Amino acid sequence: MKEKLALFNLPKERSALNPYAIMGNQTALYFSYITDFATIAKIVPPPLVPIAPIVSGYISHIKEPSFSEEYNEAMLGVLVKFGDMVGMYPISFLLAGKGAEMATYLGRDKTGLPKKMCEREDCIQLVQEGDVIRGTVERKGVMLMDVSMKLGEYNNPMVDQIYFSPAPGKSTDGYSFYFSTYMQPDINGNAEFCNVNLLSNYVQYNYHTWTPGTVSARLQSSSDDPWGQLPVLEMLGGGFSNNDLEMKELKVMATPNAESVMPYLMTTRFDKCALKQEEKNV
Amino acid sequence: MSDKLFGKKGYIGNLEIKNRLVMTAMGIGYADHEGNATDEIIQFYAERAKGGAGVVITEITRVNEEHGVGEYDQLSLASDKTIPSFKKLVNEIHKYNSKLFIQLHHPGRETYSVLNGNKPVVSASAIPCGVCQQETRALETEEIENLVIDFINAAFRAKQSGADGVELHAAHGYLIAQFLSSHTNKRTDKYGGSFENKIRFLIEIIKGIKAKCGKDYPISVRISVDEFYKVLGVNDGITPDEGVKIAMELEKAGADLINVSAGTYETGNVTVEPTSYSQGWRMELAKLVKENVTIPVVATSVIREPEFAEKMIKEGYIDFVGMGRSWLADSHWGEKAINGNFEDIRKCTSCMYCFEIAGTQLISGGDGTTCAINPRLGKENKYPEPVKDGAGRKVVVVGAGPGGMESAILLGKRGFNVTLFEKSNKLGGQMYLSSVPPKKEKMGYFIDYCKKQLKDYNVEVIFNAEVTEELIKEINPYAVIIATGSTAVIPSNIEGIYKNNVFTPEDILSKRVEMENLKISVIGSGLTGLETAEYLVEAGNTVTVFEMKDKIGFDAFPLVLMDVTGSLTNAGVRMIPGHKLIEIKSGSILLEDRAGIVIEEPCDAVILSLGIKPINSLTEKLKEFSNVYTIGDANKLGRSYLKIEQG
Numbered sequence: 001m002k003e004k005l006a007l008f009n010l011p012k013e014r015s016a017l018n019p020y021a022i023m024g025n026q027t028a029l030y031f032s033y034i035t036d037f038a039t040i041a042k043i044v045p046p047p048l049v050p051i052a053p054i055v056s057g058y059i060s061h062i063k064e065p066s067f068s069e070e071y072n073e074a075m076l077g078v079l080v081k082f083g084d085m086v087g088m089y090p091i092s093f094l095l096a097g098k099g100a101e102m103a104t105y106l107g108r109d110k111t112g113l114p115k116k117m118c119e120r121e122d123c124i125q126l127v128q129e130g131d132v133i134r135g136t137v138e139r140k141g142v143m144l145m146d147v148s149m150k151l152g153e154y155n156n157p158m159v160d161q162i163y164f165s166p167a168p169g170k171s172t173d174g175y176s177f178y179f180s181t182y183m184q185p186d187i188n189g190n191a192e193f194c195n196v197n198l199l200s201n202y203v204q205y206n207y208h209t210w211t212p213g214t215v216s217a218r219l220q221s222s223s224d225d226p227w228g229q230l231p232v233l234e235m236l237g238g239g240f241s242n243n244d245l246e247m248k249e250l251k252v253m254a255t256p257n258a259e260s261v262m263p264y265l266m267t268t269r270f271d272k273c274a275l276k277q278e279e280k281n282v
Numbered sequence: 283m284s285d286k287l288f289g290k291k292g293y294i295g296n297l298e299i300k301n302r303l304v305m306t307a308m309g310i311g312y313a314d315h316e317g318n319a320t321d322e323i324i325q326f327y328a329e330r331a332k333g334g335a336g337v338v339i340t341e342i343t344r345v346n347e348e349h350g351v352g353e354y355d356q357l358s359l360a361s362d363k364t365i366p367s368f369k370k371l372v373n374e375i376h377k378y379n380s381k382l383f384i385q386l387h388h389p390g391r392e393t394y395s396v397l398n399g400n401k402p403v404v405s406a407s408a409i410p411c412g413v414c415q416q417e418t419r420a421l422e423t424e425e426i427e428n429l430v431i432d433f434i435n436a437a438f439r440a441k442q443s444g445a446d447g448v449e450l451h452a453a454h455g456y457l458i459a460q461f462l463s464s465h466t467n468k469r470t471d472k473y474g475g476s477f478e479n480k481i482r483f484l485i486e487i488i489k490g491i492k493a494k495c496g497k498d499y500p501i502s503v504r505i506s507v508d509e510f511y512k513v514l515g516v517n518d519g520i521t522p523d524e525g526v527k528i529a530m531e532l533e534k535a536g537a538d539l540i541n542v543s544a545g546t547y548e549t550g551n552v553t554v555e556p557t558s559y560s561q562g563w564r565m566e567l568a569k570l571v572k573e574n575v576t577i578p579v580v581a582t583s584v585i586r587e588p589e590f591a592e593k594m595i596k597e598g599y600i601d602f603v604g605m606g607r608s609w610l611a612d613s614h615w616g617e618k619a620i621n622g623n624f625e626d627i628r629k630c631t632s633c634m635y636c637f638e639i640a641g642t643q644l645i646s647g648g649d650g651t652t653c654a655i656n657p658r659l660g661k662e663n664k665y666p667e668p669v670k671d672g673a674g675r676k677v678v679v680v681g682a683g684p685g686g687m688e689s690a691i692l693l694g695k696r697g698f699n700v701t702l703f704e705k706s707n708k709l710g711g712q713m714y715l716s717s718v719p720p721k722k723e724k725m726g727y728f729i730d731y732c733k734k735q736l737k738d739y740n741v742e743v744i745f746n747a748e749v750t751e752e753l754i755k756e757i758n759p760y761a762v763i764i765a766t767g768s769t770a771v772i773p774s775n776i777e778g779i780y781k782n783n784v785f786t787p788e789d790i791l792s793k794r795v796e797m798e799n800l801k802i803s804v805i806g807s808g809l810t811g812l813e814t815a816e817y818l819v820e821a822g823n824t825v826t827v828f829e830m831k832d833k834i835g836f837d838a839f840p841l842v843l844m845d846v847t848g849s850l851t852n853a854g855v856r857m858i859p860g861h862k863l864i865e866i867k868s869g870s871i872l873l874e875d876r877a878g879i880v881i882e883e884p885c886d887a888v889i890l891s892l893g894i895k896p897i898n899s900l901t902e903k904l905k906e907f908s909n910v911y912t913i914g915d916a917n918k919l920g921r922s923y924l925k926i927e928q929g
Contacts, residue, residue, distance in 0.1 A: 034833075036844075036851045041515030050515045132877045148877035155832045155860070155876070216860040216875035231857045233847055234833040235876075 017110060021067050023245040028060035029126060029135045029149055031215040031238030032162050035230040040078050043229070045264035047198065047254055048080040048089055048177055055230050056088065056162065057217075059135030059147060061126050067106050068099030072124035074137040074145060076227060080177060082253055085200065087175030090114065092227065092268040094137055094144070096124040111250060112180025112199055114268035116225070133213070133240050142222035149213035154237030166210035166239060173204040179265055181258060193262050198254040201247055208242040224271045287595040288588065288603050289620040294337070294578060295500040295538035297446055300379050301336040302595060303616040304580050304602045305609045306541065307385040307449065307504075308636075309341050309353055311643045311650035312660055317344065317358020318367040322650065324374050325663045330609050331380035334616020337602070338375055339449050339502070339541075342387035342456075345436035346429060349404045351397040352389035352456075354647035359384065359436040359443075368443035381446035383502055386436050388429065390457030391418045391466070392547045394645055406460045406467040406474065413547040423471050426483060429457075434490035437499070447500030447538070450487060454506055454553050455546025458484050462528060463546075465511055465519035477524075481531055488535045502539035502580070503532050507567040510549040519546070522570055529571045541604060542568040542581035554607075556845040557632040558721035561590050569599045580604040586629045586727065588619035610636050610653050613662070625734045628656060629727040638839040655684065655728045672697030675760035679703070679741075680749045680900060683711025685914030686765030687732040693763075694739025701757070702736065703747040706792070709733060711767045712915070715791040719813040720820045721849075751903045761909035764901055768894035768915040778866030784888045787814040798822045800886040803871055805863045807834040811891030812846045818889070819853045826856040826883065828873055834859050894919060 037053035044050045057076045065071065077090040095104050096118040107113035118124060118139045126135045131152065137145040154160060164172040181196040215238045221228035266275060288302045305327075312323035327338050343357040344350045350360065358364050368384070375382040391405035395416050402417040403410075404425070410418040421429070437448045452458035460466040461483040467474050473482055488501055507525030511518060520528070529540045544564050545553035552564070561584045568581035580602035585591050591603040608615050611630035618626045635654035642648065653659040675698055679690045682704035690702040708714050710729040717726035736743055754762060770786040772779060787810050789795045800823045804815045807829035819825045827834065827850070834857045835843040850857060861881075865872040870884045898916045914920075 036848050038513055038848050039851050041513060044515050046515075046517060049517075132879065134877070134879060146881070148875050148879045150877035214876045216877060216879070218858055218881070220856065221854075228854075228856060229851075231847070231851050231855075232834075232859060233857060235860050236832075 017106070018067060021106070021247040022065070023060070023062045023247075024064035024066060025242065026060045026062040026245060027126065027240075027242045028058045029133050029147060029213075029238065029240050030056070030058045030163065031147055031149070031217060032056040032159050032236045033217065033232045034234040034236065036233065039230055043091060043264060044078065044080055044089060045179060045256070045261045047256055048082055050078060051081050051086065052079045054079055054162065054236075057145070057147075059124060059126050059137060059145070062099070062103075065099055065103065068102035069097075071095055071097035071099035071103050072126065073100075073103070074124055074135070076230065077176075078230075082177060082198065082200070085175060087177050087200065089177045092116075092225065094118055094124065094139060094225070097121050108269065111201065111247070112178040112197070114178075114265065116269065116271070137227075139225055140222060142220060142225070143218075144220055144222060144225055144227040146218040147215060149215045149238065149240060151211045151213045151240060153214060154212045155214050156234070156236045159236035159238065160212070162236070163239065166205070166207045166241065168207055168209050171204055171206045173202065176201045176203055177253075179256075179261060181262070181265065193258045196256050196258045196261050197252045198256055200251050200253045202249040204246045204248060206244045206246070208244075210239050210241045210243075212239050213237060226267060285592065285596070286588075286620060286622070288591045292336070292578065292601060294447065294502065296498050297381060297500050299336040299381055299602070301334065301616065301620065302602045303335050303619075304337040304604050305330050305335040305339060306580075306582050306604045306606045307339045307341050307451070308606045308610065309356070309640050310660065311353065311355045311640055311648060313341070313355050313357045315355055315647060317356060317360065317364045319357060319364070319371040320367070321663060322660060323357070324371045326660055327371060327382070328374040328378070329613040329662045331375045331378040332617075333609075333612070333614030334618070334620055335380055335609065336616070337381045337383055339383045339385050341385065342389075342451060343384050343436070344388070345386050345432040346388055349398045349401065350388040350432070352387060352393050353644050354397065355643070355650070357384075359386070359439045360432065362439060365439055365443050368440070368445065372444035376444075383447040383449045383500070384440040384443075384445045385449040385451050385504070386433055386440070387451040388433075388457035390460045391416065392455055396645060405457065406469055409466055409468070411455070411547055413550070420469070423473065426473055430483065430486045430490055433487040434494050437491040437501075438494050441495045441499055447502060448491065449502035449504055449541060450484065451504050452484055453504040453541070453543040455509070455548065458487070459506060459509075459520070459546065462505070463509060463518075463520050465509065465516065477527065481528060485531070485535045488532065488537055492536045497536065500538040501536065502541050503537045504541035504543055505529060505532070506544050506546065506553075507542050507571060508544050508564075509546050510544060510552045513549060513552075522567060525567065526570050526574050529575050533575045533577050538577055539602070540571055540575060540577060540579050542571050542579060551841055551845055554634070554637050554841070555584050555632060556634055556842050557724045558845055558849065559584050559632065560721075561586055562594065565594060565599045572598060572600065578602060582606055584632060586724065588624050588627070591619070607632065607636060610651075610659055611656050613658075625731070628731050629724075631655060631724045631727050633725070634839055634842050637841070657688075668692060668696050670695070670697045672699070674699050676701070676757060677761045677763065678749070678754060678757055678759045679763040679765060681705075681711065681765035681767055681914075681916070682709045682743065683765055683767045683914060684713045684728060684732075685767075686711070686763065687729075687736065689763045689765060689913065690741045691732060691735040691739055694736070694741045698760070700739070700741045702741050702743045703749045704743065704745050705748055707745045709743070715788060716810075716813065718791040718793075719817040722813065749900060754904060754907060761911065762904055762907060764898065764904070764910065764912040764916055765914050766897040766900060766916045768919060769897050770890060771893045771895050772890060773892060776863055776866065779890075781866055781868065783868065783886065784866055784890060787811065787889060787891050790814055790889060791817060796821070797887060800824070801884060802826070802887045802889060803828060803883055803885040804889045804891055806891035806893070807836070807857065807859070808891060808893065809835065809838050809842065809846065811889070812850060814889055814891060815850055815855050816846065816853070819850070819855050826858060826885070828861045828863065828883075829857070829859040830862045832860050832876070
């Protein structure tokens with residue numbers, strides 16, 4: 001069949017994005033650990049409030065995303081609350097692979113996700129050999145995350161509660177929080193971040209598999225990506241899973257002041273070379 | 283030259299206090315389960331009154347038995363039954379012209395259901411404490427009104443027992459503070475919402491006590507002037523502005539003394555500070571209050587040295603010097619300070635051992651707390667001051683660590699002719715090493731104290747000395763105390779373990795080996811390993827700590843661990859649990875993770891902090907001698923620097 005080529009001008013009815021995003025048929029290594037609470041407190045922007053010294057992360061191969069070609073993604077996040085609403089605040093995402101570019105653009109532009117891309121497709125890997133899974137995240141020559149899992153049992157059984165006891169055929173749901181913003185030039189030719197929105201996103205995991213595992217993690221910071229800033233003080237464990245993740249309702253919860261929030265958001269969206277000169281020289 | 287202002291008399295309301303030294307409340311666990319003041323607790327407090335405390339404030343004393351229990355073995359004035367035991371306590375304190383204040387307390391949500399009839403704990407609102415994590419219910423308005431009466435009745439019982447005053451514990455996130463703080467009070471009735479409503483519970487208690495006990499009956503109120511929730515990323519709770527406003531309102535309501543403190547259970551380290559907190563670190567909070575009230579102010583803030591106490595009074599920070607743990611470490615802190623014998627004070631090192639032990643007994647009771655450097659704490663009845671029965675007999679003490687030094691001093695006091703042998707050129711042993719990492723200098727207080735005492739009791743100290751069987755034969759002592767301590771474990775089964783790039787914490791902290799600008803792997807995350815990492819990173823090295831278990835600092839006391847790991851995190855030290863050292867190469871190490879994956883970590887040097895083992899070979903060699911005692915780590919490894927052993 002002849003390939004349908006893109007057009008610069010789309011018909012009006014096709015000039016819209018899919019309302020929902022589904023990370024379909026993703027295979028992921030999930031893990032959680034206890035870190036230094038004071039450090040979490042320093043990196044969570046107001047009005048979100050950190051509620052536990054726990055970091056959750058994953059390395060995922062998203063085979064059938066609804067919005068792009070397949071890609072690999074890694075994330076670190078912490079548990080927070082906004083009012084009485086509890087959820088995950090993803091601190092940073094890194095992406096690699098064919099669909100990474102579109103997933104990064106959409107994630108940032110549409111949802112406010114703190115996403116960056118790695119420079120090569122093989123920068124994020126998830127490899128299974130027997131009952132051992134290893135996930136690695138490398139960016140600009142620095143191994144930011146190297147996580148291994150031996151399938152079998154959790155390091156600490158309490159971690160099961162963090163994931164709401166996943167099981168094949170089971171669905172779990174919850175909320176994530178993001179900050180969306182954009183830069184707007186003014187009449188003087190200066191561009192400032194404006195209209196920061198705190199968004200809540202209702203998400204649902206539909207599990208096809210979930211196998212508990214004993215996890216070891218090596219995290220490290222680079223000059224662009226502070227992935228080692230939240231140390232692993234106690235590894236709780238995690239799971240290896242195939243699932244579909246549906247990102248559903250996205251709502252504006254608050255409109256915090258850009259000046260107070262942007263310092264928390266810059267590093268996970270921009271590399272050092274894009275920041276002000278003083279910062280570059282640090 | 284000190285004017286010893288802390289030795290001058292002061293007033294709380296109309297009550298004259300013989301000096302400015304206040305022993306503030308500490309949960310010590312010496313009461314009985316029914317809430318009586320036992321002989322043990324009476325002796326404990328009396329010893330401090332005798333030792334120069336102008337005011338002794340008791341530990342938390344409950345006012346309500348239904349949901350107000352904070353500890354398994356805790357004082358109680360919730361009924362008349364315990365009054366006779368309190369009368370005995372008051373009489374003992376008064377023998378030394380000191381005053382006794384009873385601290386009235388309700389824990390609110392900062393307690394455990396198991397202590398309170400297995401029912402949900404109570405609070406201003408149904409918000410569980412992040413530390414205790416108990417099911418929590420909001421008190422009904424009528425229950426609050428009844429609690430006001432409970433506090434008033436307990437104060438009246440305090441007065442009936444002869445106590446000179448009461449202190450209301452409205453700090454540290456306990457029930458009264460739960461009403462004061464926007465972090466925990468979300469009520470919409472007359473006890474919540476506005477500032478006036480949030481403080482209403484406390485004001486009603488104060489006014490009620492004054493009405494029932496007389497307007498001259500002194501009331502101290504302990505408040506957290508800053509709850510420090512900002513360190514948890516939370517923008518509520520009591521801030522200094524609000525803390526000052528509370529203090530001003532308390533003065534208006536009739537309070538006679540403001541006791542300035544800080545924090546809650548959730549921000550714990552600012553309330554009972556680990557050793558890294560400097561002397562006076564939160565005195566500015568006291569000054570803020572003092573500038574805004576006319577009644578006297580007392581404050582605690584890691585005050586350890588008389589010179590510092592003097593300075594705080596002189597410069598107008600406080601009227602009374604509040605100390606807690608300082609009185610645990612030395613029951614005669616006040617007497618020594620007032621007499622100018624500053625160097626004779628056994629200063630608290632803030633090691634937190636007392637707090638750790640008290641914590642383990644919180645729910646199920648026990649023998650009460652102990653002190654790592656004062657083995658007589660709480661045993662003053664059982665072990666009175668030593669009698670002078672040495673009669674000049676020779677005693678050899680081997681090893682000048684804390685146990686060896688303390689033994690030598692004690693034997694010197696008893697009139698023995700003591701020689702203390704030390705293989706290194708320093709006093710202190712492991713304690714000296716623990717004073718070397720950054721912000722750990724207070725661990726050296728005890729060594730300074732011992733140095734003076736060894737001199738005062740004519741103990742001959744011989745450094746760089748190896749004690750042999752032959753030497754003991756030659757000296758022919760009446761007794762030998764073996765306090766040779768411990769040494770690092772070096773597992774010989776690890777390939778490369780004896781390479782020249784491998785060191786121990788002792789090598790580093792004794793400064794036998796100095797490192798700078800190197801990439802260093804510390805193996806083992808006990809406190810020794812972590813504190814060695816602190817030292818190395820401050821010296822300009824890049825440090826990674828590897829731990830075989832899944833948890834960094836597996837058996838360390840959580841509050842101390844949080845302090846150290848926080849410091850290491852800020853310094854950029856990587857901490858990696860779940861990794862076992864399997865080989866040391868010249869420029870790297872191999873580690874195996876929990877999945878069996880072997881990784882290679884480049885490093886210039888390896889520090890092995892894999893635990894310690896006793897050094898006690900001399901014990902075997904001297905088995906033919908009589909009166910040979912092996913003590914401390916050489917006898918049995920332990921966390922406390924000093925404990926009473928073998929009578």
